[in-house]
Amino acid sequence: MKTVIQGPLAGTSGGDIAAQALRACVHCGMCNATCPTYQITGDELDGPRGRIYLLKQALEGQPVSQTTLKHLDRCLSCRACETTCPSGVQYHRLYDIGREAVVEQVGRPWTERLVRTVIRRVTRSAALLGPALTVGRLVRPLLPKTLKAKVTPRIEAGPRPGPRHVRRMLMLTGCAQAAAAPHFNAVTARVFDRLGVSLIEAPKAGCCGAVSFHLDAPHEGADAARANIDAWWPDIEAGAEALVVNSSGCAAFIRDYPDVLRDDPAYAEKARVVASLVRDPIQVLSTADLEARRAPTEPRIAVHEPCTLQHGLRLTGRIGTLLRSLGYEPQPVADSHICCGSAGAYSLLQPEMSGKLKAAKLANLNARQPAAIYTANIGCWMHLAPDSTAPVRHWIEAVDEVTRP
Template identity: 50%
Template sequence: MQTQLADFIKDTPEGREAEAILRACVHCGFCTATCPTYQLLGDELDGPRGRIYLIKQLLEGHDVTEKTRLHLDRCLTCRSCESTCPSGVHYSRLADIGRHIIEQRVPRSGAEAAKRWALREFVPRADVFGIAMKAGRAVRGLLPAALKEKVPDARPSGPWPKPRHARRMIALAGCAQPAMAPSINAATARVLDAVGVSLVEQPGAGCCGAVRFHLNDQEGGRDDARRNIDAWWPAVERGEVEAIVMTASGCGVQVKDYGHLLAQDPAYAEKAARISAMTRDVSEIVAAEGEKLQELLRTRRGEAVAVAFQSPCTLQHGQQIRGVVESLLTTAGFTLTPVRDGHLCCGSAGTYSLLQPELSKQLRANKLAALGEGGATMIASANIGCMTHLQAGTTTPVRHWVELVDSRLNGFPL
């Protein structure tokens, strides 16, 4: 795609990256076939190709309006288009650049601006979020429906094994997950302990930065990344840990991108690249211990349970991890049911379900219908946002897949 960038962006790192991405696009349109919002709305400007044209116009200095911003807002950044694209167009990075600029060109006001500010300032603060979640559970029956579905019932996390192995890894606690589902990291610690790895959480680490970054406070997102790197670096530098483990695929795709996000920061570029290289989704860690897992599970299989796996976009499109969780669940004795259109987003997409509730609910209804077609009695996922979003629309239990493996290994109830 030919382009002539405007002077304000042309000779900047963002401009050079955007130009390379734009030139890679041959506007073939394959991406529209797998874009969730295009499937719902049928509007070219609500698909990747149309949004690329809008961003191109923005970067070339053309006038943009709230309508332009709306089409970019409706994008889930699910990255399904990247999995489909035959030219390898890195659409999500182009979208980040375009959204950041349009936020400055077409500023928000009123309730919309206030909502985004509240999400940026509230969600990433784990301590504040935790207090609010406890309060929400105490008055859950009085909350409006939109908030009630974001307040899941608390489930016991169970014991966290003390570090006892020579092999150690760090888990990111994150911001929302510790309050919404502390059982996930605890289950991960038990599963890894069983295969000979001790899992620890490092004080000082917090939100991965995705919330702020994708709400166009990109420097705030980078600050979150810097804080996490500072918290992890002493143990990394001393060689005490071999990996940074992500139990929320949304956090995983963000931390794996730290090297890119901080590439222009001379104080952090090298550290960020190393952290990104060390970061693994928990499925990658457990799959690498497949033989040990099989041996442990040989005598611990329970009754057959039909499970539908919802592969989060951040896992299958962002991290390009496909089939790994499914294999682990099969190894653990679960029966996987087929899921139609498994590549499509469930509608959670971070804060998207709060900012675009109508589209989000349509996508959730479609996803739940597809997950239920095979007769599954349980839904498994790999991201806290997806889990909470799906659970709000169904009575079928939704669990992190690692909790299912933990239930087989250690007998911990689901």
Template identity: 50%
Template sequence: MQTRLIDLIKDTPEGKEADAILRSCVHCGFCLATCPTYQLLGNELDSPRGRIYLIKQMLEGQEVTEKTQLHLDRCLTCRACETTCPSGVQYGHLLDIGRGMVEQKIQRTPYATFKRYTLRKLLPNRTLFSTLMDVARLGRPLLPAHLKRAIQPKPATARNLSGKAHTRSMLILDGCVQPALTPNTNHTTARVLDRLGISVIAAQEAGCCGALAYHLNAQEEGLSAMRRNIDAWWPFITRSENPVEALIVTASGCGVTVKEYGHLLQHDPIYAEKAARTSSLTRDISEVIAAETATLIPLLQTANPSSKPTSPRSLAFHAPCTLQHGMKLKGKIEPILQAAGFNLTKVADPHLCCGSAGTYSILQPKLSRQLRDNKITALTMENPEMVATANIGCQMHLQGGTSLPVRHWIELLDESLGG
């Protein structure tokens, strides 16, 4: 694709990156077949190719309107288009650049501005969010069925992360909403890794990965959260004795962002090198478990029989977009669940997004619900007993639309090991 970027942007780091991405696009249209919003709306401007044209026009100095903002807002950033693109177009990075520029040119309504500001300040604040969730649970009996499913009863008190001291150690990202919604996810992760001879460390000063603010176009706010996390993890990464082997993330939505810290902070003279090293150490929990298969399989075989399924349970696995398209880890978890004794049912169109996509379900509720309903139909086509996933956002979103239990897969593995 030929480009003629305006002088104001073409020599900036963002302009150079955008220009390179635009030039890599050959207009082939393969992306249309895998774009969830295009499948629903049938409008080319709600496809990756259409949005690329909108961003290109803006960078070339053409008028930017609320319509431009609308079509960019509707993108889920699922990155399924990147998986199918034969030219390797880095669409997600281009979209971030385009959205950031549109935010500076088009003023949102006071209500839309307030809603986005509230999401940025509420969700990453673990103390405030936990308090509000406790209040919501008090009123849970009065809520409609779909909200009752989404707002789960408070989990049993999770065990402390600390276990036996092992020679091997890894950091873990607590995240922002996950500790309030499903605190057992990280605690079961710690128990599984303890059995594999790995200690798990949580840096208390670390918080939200920064994705929430960054993808709500408060990009500097998101970058500040990333720098704070790096500062919290750095002493463990660089300590002279027993430095951590990896930084584990159990929410794939966070994992794909932390793995891109190096890219997002590449122009920061203070944090560029630290960010690159942090990203290089980041692992989704599935990568860690898959690398320990030789130790895991005997543990599964000798686990307390009473803790195992009496017969293989049928399970539908939902692979979050951030796992399969963002981190390119498709097919990593399914063999682990099968080794743990689960029968995996078929899932139609597994590449399509469930509609959660961070705050998308709040900001684009109609499209999000359509996508969720389609995904639940695809997941339940062979009548599984439960659904497993690898991301807290997907887990809560799907649970709001089905009476089947929706759980994080690591919790199921922990139970199969006798947890």
């Protein structure tokens, strides 16, 4: 696709990345076949090909409008189109750069800016989200439907082993996860401890930055990336083997730190090192000497593979394979490549579209009446758990069940 970037991005690294992505697109439309929003609306502008045309127009200096932004905002950033694309178009990089440019040109009403600011402030801070969830649990019946669906039950974290092994890996504490599901990290630490690996959380590490980056605050997201790199760097220099991230959305974003900090000479190389160390737990456990000590209590399960796991980290099928080797019976899930509608803050900002995707996903996950559904991302867990027939858990809880003493 011939293109000439004009305006503020001309001659910049961002402009070069966008131009490369645009030129790789051959207009084939295969991406529309796996785009969740296109499947719902049937509108070309709600599919990757249409959005690419909108971004091309914007980046070449043509007029943009609120209609342009509306169709861009409907994108889930699920990256299913990247998995489908035969030309290797890096859509998410083009989309992040282009939407920021459109927002700067068009602007948003103050009400939308306020909502995005509140979401960023609350979700990226466990100190704020934790109390908010506590209050939400007390008044849940009185909350609007959209907020009610985000109030997850309180679950005890359980014991957390201290650092006692020679082998050490860093682990992301997280923000929403630290407040809503602290048991995810505790269970992960227990499983790794049995393998002779101690997981270390850097006290000053916080939110990965994804929420800010995708909610009109890319500089805030970049600052979060720098803060995390600073927090992890002493342990990396001391020989930490890896950075374990048990939320696939966070892992996919940290893998993009080199892109986020590409123009920062002080952090660009450190960002590449950190990104190279990121491991989803399945990457470690699938090659470990892991044996079941007992059979699963209820082996019939469904595995929900988040978009970030499938299309961001490219780890499709790995969780099901591991759980099957431990005695579980993962059931087939129709349309497993289609997004559940969580997508960070998308479910709050696009509740109608998100609700349709959520209903379809839960119907497919529960179709064969599994005893439980196992996912790999905190956002998907918070999105699906309140309305699912079967309980929704993190997949590493299934590993813990059959491997604990």
